[in-house]
Amino acid sequence: MFRTSLRRAAAFQPARPCFGAFSATAARQYSAATGTADINPSKLKVEKTTQPKGLLKPEELVFGRNFTDHMLTIEWTKENGWNAPEIKPYQNLSLDPATCVFHYAFECFEGMKAYKDKAGKIRLFRPDKNMARFNKSAARIALPTFDSPALIDLIAKLVKLDSRFIPEQRGYSLYLRPTMIGTQKTLGVGPPGSALLYVIASPVGPYYPTGFKAVSLEATDYAVRAWPGGVGDKKLGANYAPCIVPQVEAMSRGFQQNLWLFGEEEYVTEVGTMNFFVAIKDKKTGQKTLVTAPLDGTILEGVTRDSVLALAREKLAPEGWKIEERKFTMKELAEAANEGRLIEAFGAGTAAIVSPVRSISWKGQLVNCGLKPEEESGELTMQVKNWMEARQYGDEEHEWSYVCE
Numbered sequence: 001m002f003r004t005s006l007r008r009a010a011a012f013q014p015a016r017p018c019f020g021a022f023s024a025t026a027a028r029q030y031s032a033a034t035g036t037a038d039i040n041p042s043k044l045k046v047e048k049t050t051q052p053k054g055l056l057k058p059e060e061l062v063f064g065r066n067f068t069d070h071m072l073t074i075e076w077t078k079e080n081g082w083n084a085p086e087i088k089p090y091q092n093l094s095l096d097p098a099t100c101v102f103h104y105a106f107e108c109f110e111g112m113k114a115y116k117d118k119a120g121k122i123r124l125f126r127p128d129k130n131m132a133r134f135n136k137s138a139a140r141i142a143l144p145t146f147d148s149p150a151l152i153d154l155i156a157k158l159v160k161l162d163s164r165f166i167p168e169q170r171g172y173s174l175y176l177r178p179t180m181i182g183t184q185k186t187l188g189v190g191p192p193g194s195a196l197l198y199v200i201a202s203p204v205g206p207y208y209p210t211g212f213k214a215v216s217l218e219a220t221d222y223a224v225r226a227w228p229g230g231v232g233d234k235k236l237g238a239n240y241a242p243c244i245v246p247q248v249e250a251m252s253r254g255f256q257q258n259l260w261l262f263g264e265e266e267y268v269t270e271v272g273t274m275n276f277f278v279a280i281k282d283k284k285t286g287q288k289t290l291v292t293a294p295l296d297g298t299i300l301e302g303v304t305r306d307s308v309l310a311l312a313r314e315k316l317a318p319e320g321w322k323i324e325e326r327k328f329t330m331k332e333l334a335e336a337a338n339e340g341r342l343i344e345a346f347g348a349g350t351a352a353i354v355s356p357v358r359s360i361s362w363k364g365q366l367v368n369c370g371l372k373p374e375e376e377s378g379e380l381t382m383q384v385k386n387w388m389e390a391r392q393y394g395d396e397e398h399e400w401s402y403v404c405e
Contacts, residue, residue: 036080036081037080037081037082037083038081038082038146038147038150039074039082039085039146039147039150039151039154040082040084040085040150041085041150041153041154041157043084043085044084044085044086044087044154044157045084045085045086045087045088046086046087046088046157046161047086047087047088047089048069048070048089048161049069049070049089049090050089051089052069053068053069055164055165056203058167058169058172058205059205059209061167061172061203061204061205063175063202063204063205063207063351064175064202064204065202066202066203067090067200067201067202068090068162068165068174068200068201068202068203069089069090069161069162069165070087070088070089070090070158070161070162070201071087071088071089071090071091071158071198071199071200071201072085072086072087072154072155072157072158072198072199073085073086073088073196073197073198074086074154074196074197074198075183075194075195075196075197076144076194076195076196076197077193077194078193078194081144082144082146085154087154087157087158087161090200093196093198095183096185098185098186098187099181099182099183099184099185100182100183100184100185100186100192101181101182101183103187104182104189105141105236105237105238106141106142106143106181106182106192106195107141107179107180107181107182107236107237107238108134108137108138108140108141108143108179108180108234108235108236108237109134109137109177109178109179109180109235109237110130110131110133110134110176110177110178110179110235111130111175111176111177111235111349111350111351112124112125112126112127112130112175112176112178112303112350113125113173113174113175113176113204113350113392114159114163114166114173114174114176114201114404115166115173115174115392115393115394116163116166116167116168116172116173116393117393117394117395118393118394118395119394121394121403121404122156122159122160122163122166122403122404123392123393123394123401123402123403123404124152124155124156124159124176124401124402124404125303125391125392125400125401125402126303126307126400126402127152127155127402128148128149128152128402129303129306130178130303131148131151131152132148133234133235133301133303134151134178134180134235135148136234136301137234137235137236138180140231140234140236141182141231141234141236142182142190142191142192143180143182143192143195144180144195146197151178151197152402154199155176155178155199156402156404156405157404158199158201159174159176159201159404160404162174162201163404165201165203166203167203167205170389170393171205171206172203172204172205172206173203173204173392174201174202174203174204175201175202175203175204175350175351176199176200176201177199177200177201177202178197178198178199179197179198179199179200180195180196180197180198181195181196182194182195183195183196204351207351207352207353207355208352211376212356212376212377212381212382212385213356213376214356214357214358214371214375214376214377215255215256215257215347215355215356215357215358216254216255216256216357216358216359216360216361217250217255217256217257217258217259217271217357217359217360217361218250218253218255218257218258218259218360218361219258219259219261219266219330219360219361219362219363220246220250220258220259220260220261221261221266222246223242223245223246224260224262225239225242225243225258225260225262225269225270225298226239226260226262226269226270226297226298226299226300227262227297227298228296228297228298229297230297232297232298232299232300233295233297233298233299233300233301234300235300240273243258243272243273246258247272253361255361257271257272257347258271258272259271259276259330259360261330262298265327265329266329266330266331267293267298267327267328267329267330268293268328268329268330268333269293269298269299270293270298270299270300270347271347271355271357272347273300273349274302274304274347274348274349274352274355275292275293275299275300275302275304275305275308275347275348275349276292276293276345276346276347276348277290277291277292277308277345277346277347277348278290278291278292278328278333278336278342278344278345278369279291279342279343279344279345279370279378279380280333280336280341280342280343281336281341281343282322282341283336283339283341287320287321287322288316288320288321288322288343289321289322289323289324290312290316290321290322290323290324290380291324291325291326291328292305292308292309292324292325293325293326293327293328294325294326294327295325296327302348302349302350303350304348304349304350304353304354304388305348307388307400308348308354308384308388309323309325311384311387311388312384315383315387330360330362333360333367334362334365334367337367337368337369337370342367342368342369342370343370343378343380344356344357344369344370344371344378344379344380344381345357345360345369345370346378346380346381346384348384353384353385353388353389354381354384354385354388356371356376356377356378356381357369358371
């Protein structure tokens with residue numbers, strides 16, 4: 001059954017211009033027709049907590065388990081548009097059991113971070129990219145869009161208010177989770193007439209507290225994460241729950257994550273919830289090449305992915321590297337490994353920045369991704385991590401770093 005579904009998904013090639021026209025035009029028309037008021041930071045209301053939380057020691061932080069004192073909320077209605085934003089004490093939401101988010105998955109989110117530099121300034125990393133993707137995700141599921149600079153301004157105010165939660169040590173940050181949900185009380189299927197946008201924040205430490213740990217992957221061909229014309233390229237909550245069972249199955253066989261393959265050709269797409277990169281030597285010329293899958297609907301448009309590509313074109317291309325966004329197969333990857341041309345591989349995402357890959361299980365063989373047994377990371381993976389952190393923490397002043405004033 002799974003393979004039949006896979007073949008059908010691979011064979012289904014929708015007319016891309018039609019969907020592109022929907023996402024870019026119809027969504028804007030829907031937003032324009034439903035509520036005229038956009039997000040207005042000048043109307044912000046702030047209620048500070050009277051019961052501030054204690055701070056955990058940095059080494060006690062567990063990713064996504066602890067949260068700051070405050071949250072940002074903005075309500076939207078079809079009739080009035082976006083209401084006045086509020087920063088208030090972190091608290092539970094109260095929703096009717098018939099709220100449409102529970103029944104039809106009207107929910108999208110973002111993952112981004114705030115960093116504290118050596119001078120104590122708070123910095124967001126490429127928030128414009130996150131907001132652009134947030135708007136694309138919202139538009140795809142008939143939720144309202146918004147003015148990106150306005151929301152960035154409000155997120156910066158929230159981060160400044162709760163900046164004491166960001167540890168001073170390198171490698172620590174404040175993970176931010178902007179979320180939008182449909183809140184209309186109805187079991188009817190249609191565009192929500194009301195929505196809630198909220199932002200919560202969680203102090204986090206290094207993804208690998210004891211240093212890089214290379215992971216082993218299981219190439220997954222019996223389940224499909226995303227396909228052209230679907231919604232796997234948007235950051236929707238509904239995309240994540242179906243991936244858990246395949247991950248649990250992979251872990252039961254001794255692998256940390258799935259490497260998602262697509263179609264009968266077994267195109268390599270993503271690793272777990274991260275974009276995937278491989279460094280190989282060209283079969284004909286021996287030229288070093290950094291390869292990642294294209295934005296064809298089968299992968300998420302990652303902010304870290306975009307940053308890695310930009311850094312590679314800036315720093316690796318002058319050294320003779322080729323940088324490619326193209327389809328490549330698991331067979332091609334295995335062939336490169338067998339011929340000694342696979343240099344290294346890594347995942348790329350907000351949480352870990354980069355995650356080194358040791359090996360991939362595929363069709364009964366273990367494909368080695370270039371690391372020696374005693375190594376946990378390749379040279380390129382470590383370079384990329386350092387380049388990224390230099391801009392995230394403000395060591396290198398760059399337009400990607402947004403200082404929260």
